[in-house]
Amino acid sequence: MLYFVPTPIGNLEDISLRALSVLRSCEIVVCEDTRVSKSLVRLLNERFDAHINIQxxxxxxTHNESEFFANLTREFFDKNIAYMSDAGMPGISDPGVSLIRYAQNHNxxxxxxxxxxxxxxxxxxxxxxxxxFVFLGFLPNTGKERTQAIQNALNLAYPCVIxxxxxRILSLVNDIAKLEPEREIFAIKEATKKFETKxxxxxxxxxxxxxxxxxxxEWCVVISQSDNPSFETISISDINTLDIAPKAKAKLLSKITGQEVKKIYGELTK
Structure with missing residues (x-):
């Protein structure tokens, strides 16, 4: 059986009794970082006398995903296997979702x-x-994609979690303040740990x-919902059907695709 086991996000006591029981039954742990998972198992054994014996x-x-799945066999899953992310629920902002899809596709x-x-x-x-609410996870780190992601977060009809x-926490808040200085924000760092701060x-x-x-x-930010949410979206095909000058159309397409206006304009006027 393949188990997806949540791990504490800070406070070790947040491990569940069932998680300890499952880990005791497992022979293999698949994980994001073997050092983190080995350290967690060691701490669980020391703190709770958990008797977890995974070798x-x-x-x-992300760097070995293709190789990992290429080498998998059906027999691998004859044993009890746990997947653990570095912290929190597996499959949320980590490779666990790929393993879930593999299990679904192979029964x-x-x-x-x-x-x-x-x-x-x-x-x-x-x-x-x-x-x-809307969960956005980690936004792009830099560039136009990050700027667009922040703007999209501010346009939502529901609170969003980032x-x-x-x-980057200060730059994130600064960027929001420039666009909407009065937008209400909640931020928490080191959740469940000794120095948790809200x-x-x-x-x-x-x-x-x-x-x-x-x-x-580590930070988690909640942005309050927009008072004027943007429900309407426009697609590339919508723009292509517009009866407007190629230069204006190129500018609109550039906003959506991130491509250079000159390049798009050249393709439109061939």
Whole structure:
């Protein structure tokens, strides 16, 4: 059986009794980082006398994904196998989703255990959500894609959750403040850990607060919903059917595709 086992996002005591039981039954752990998973198993044994005895830790990450699946056989799943992400629920912003799809496509039995999840913890702690929300995970790091992703987040009809690193948290809030200074933001760093810290304010005030704060640690940000959400979308085919000048059409297509206006204009006027 293949098990997807959630791991603590900070506080080791968030490991579930069922997760400990499953890990005791497993012979193999597939994981993002073998060092992280080995360290977690060691800590669980030391802290809770868990009696987990796994000898085989196999890495699965973006750099070896193709090779990993190319070498898989049906017999591999005759044993009890656990997949663990570095922290939190497997399959959320990690390669676990590829393993789930593989199991589905090859009729391999699997179970997903319930457990810690930073996005849900943050959305509840924020007080900004009553029911629906959007999970965006990590945004693109730089460039036009990041700018567009931030704008899209601000246009949503629901609160959204973003994961962010300590290196980019201040720039994220600054970028939001430039676009919508009064937009309400909630941010939490080091969730469930000893130095967990929560912030809630308008974007412009949050920017000032973070300027004088210790930013070390992993961050989760919740942005309140837009008062004027953008429901309408326009596609490339929609733009191509417009009866407008090629130069104007090229500019619109550039906004969507990220390609240079000159290149698009040249293709339109061939």
């Amino acid at each position: 085989n830790f196999i890495p699965l990450h 391999i039995g699997y179970e997903v255990l319930s457990g810690a999840n930073a996005a849900l913890l943050s959305i509840v702690a924020s007080g900004l959500c009553e029911k629906e 994961y962010e690193s300590p290196k 912030f809630k304010s308008s974007a412009i005030k949050m920017s000032e607060i973070l300027e004088r704060s210790n930013l070390n640690g």
